[in-house]
Amino acid sequence: MADFDWKTRFGPLLDQLAQDGLIDWAETLRQQLTRRFDDNPHGDLDRWQAALTRLPQMTDAQAHLDRSAVTLSSLHPLAPEQQEQLLQGLRGLMPWRKGPFDFFGTRIDTEWRSDWKWDRVAPHLSDLAGRRILDVGCGSGYHCWRMLGEGAGRVIGIDPGLLFLFQFLSVKDYLGDVPVDLLPVRMEDLPEGLETFDTTFSMGVLYHRRAPLDHLLELKGTLRRGGELVLETLVVEGPEGYSLMPEDRYGQMRNVWFLPTCDTLLRWLDRSGYRNARVVDVTATSTDEQRSTDWMRFNSLQDFLDPNDPSKTVEGYPGPLRATLIAEKP
Structure with a gap:
């Protein structure tokens, strides 16, 4: 099994941030990711990477991001051995808290019906088409995918939980170069005064903050x-x-x-x-x-x-x- 290659995973985003003039943030992120994955790797990193590697390769995967479950489908049905690989890989990334998801007919019934929250929020949003979006405390990235389904130009989710990152990658690896990324960092790891996002979401975070007004000011700075x-x-x-x-x-x-x-x-x-x-x-x-x-x-x-x-x-x-x-x- 190959080690988790964070430089390949995050390299395109770091390059894009630099191209967008966010050179300082890109360099700060590079240092943070080095510490997270090289200097002090999580004890379950190999296990989660093994689960991700177990997922069967599908060259014609398509995403349906306007449904209650973020859904992946294929023109060619999975063979029985691929279905078993898929199930074992997804089981290896339990527990699944935010969703639901559907991987080629295998539905992940997550702890939270995050689609219900999205259905409550979405009617009140500005048109997301083309917008650059930050999703703070994004979990496994369920809402990030729904934002892309609404036409967002670029979505960046942040959540320090590494299991969430691997759950997110289980979707992204089937879709290739799509403008959605999940960074395993905290809100306080972001530079002050980024002032680069058109929309910032903070859902289910404020009550976890000892200084809630500081959180509101940090969000405003993005x-x-x-x-x-x-x-x-x-x-x-x-x-x-x-x-x-x-x-x-x-x-x-x-x-x-x-x-x-x-x-x-x-x-x-x-x-x-x-x-x-x-x-x-x-x-x-x-x-x-x-x-x-x-x-x-x-x-x-x-x-x-x-x-x-x-x-x-x-x-x-x-x-x-x-x-x-x-x-x-x-």
């Missing part, structure tokens, strides 16, 4: 003037100015810091220098949208809610309520 922020996060009901800070865990998660009300979040956006901020959707997360599946066999939302009152978490806090807001950078 946008060009007039660029659009799409923000989705956990909220609670209550008056302007109120924000819930859990004593310890929220829904068994330790890394949840602030759950504001929608009005408080609008104030945060205003104080952070955004304009025309508005709430476009508020939806309670259900156990139909987030649940354990055969592709994600660990505990999920039903285990994090009070069994006697599913409107509350096991800690007694209000159950997960998610709001999506859109705002512009002046």
